Amino acid sequence: MATVIVVTSGKGGVGKTTTSASFATGLALRGYRTVVIDFDVGLRNLDLIMGCERRVVYDFINVINNEANLNQALIRDKRVENLYILPASQTRDKDALTKEGVEKILNELKQTFDYIVCDSPAGIERGALMSLYYADEALVVTNPEVSSVRDSDRILGILASRSQRAEQGDAPVKEHLVLARYAPDRAYRGDMLTIQDVLEILGIPLLGVIPESQAVLQSSNAGVPVILEEGSDAGAAYADLVDRFLGKDLPHRFIEIPKKGFLKRLFGGG
């Protein structure tokens, strides 16, 4: 049975699409048939982050409206086996996303895929609500910053009250925290909320900490999910996150201050 996972946050720009791209790529690398769906109708970007923007012909809304079938709209990733992308429509209105339409497509995808990753748009409007409605699990992407944490808390409230699982009284959506853009040195200095602070406020289990990293922008420039950038800190953090999601018990990395030489620490500079 396929698992539907929504990547959500409420606030924009915190790393939802980056996380969706790397998470889906990671699942596929580990042998699971994975599809990642862009729910951001009108502002699609997952295709750019995945590097397949020039291969988009049909989109999610075309399939909902029976203007194309799923196989025509699904883009097969050229680097990773078992990985497919379903792009959002760039031209349609987000009202085109209906509960029935989304359900129909998810049911069809469930026949062939192990994991369906739904990349939510920012906000709490239709696209965001549709992306989380059918979710079994949720990755809540949060930055250690006041507005992001508050918005994440709102999203947790919506997952607990407006998802299909909540409406039908089934087991609740399983929530995972992804703390992105974390800078251990700033947290140490008291200039940034610590991991512990965010966990205390949101009260959901931590799946992964992604360090603030130059690799994220560089890989998006190239259209390569950062998890494929071997040797990068953010890429390694996403790889750990995927393994943890699949049940491995791994310690969190990149959460300590990078060690500096004694003299450099003593005399500053840095």
Add this chain to the structure above:
Amino acid sequence: MGLFDYFRPSPRPTTTTAALAKERLQIIVAHERGSSRRGSPEYLPALKKELLEVVRKYVPIDQSQVKVHLDREGGFEVLEFNITLPDEDHRPPASP
């Protein structure tokens, strides 16, 4: 930075901006959860409406005089109803 930084005993004095951020967040999040999150079951508005109707059979009150509050403390949930009855003098005579 530098020398003093290295010997600073506690990494998190309570006056840092991060400590302030945490405090503000705890307050606003607790407040907002009170009205929506996990706290508020779906049936609450309906319960409030029915309760209002029952009380109205005996005392004339309106919507704004009923306050419903759900609190969580540890493992307990406390559902609190607060109904403000009008003053004795202002109460219209009960209909027969």
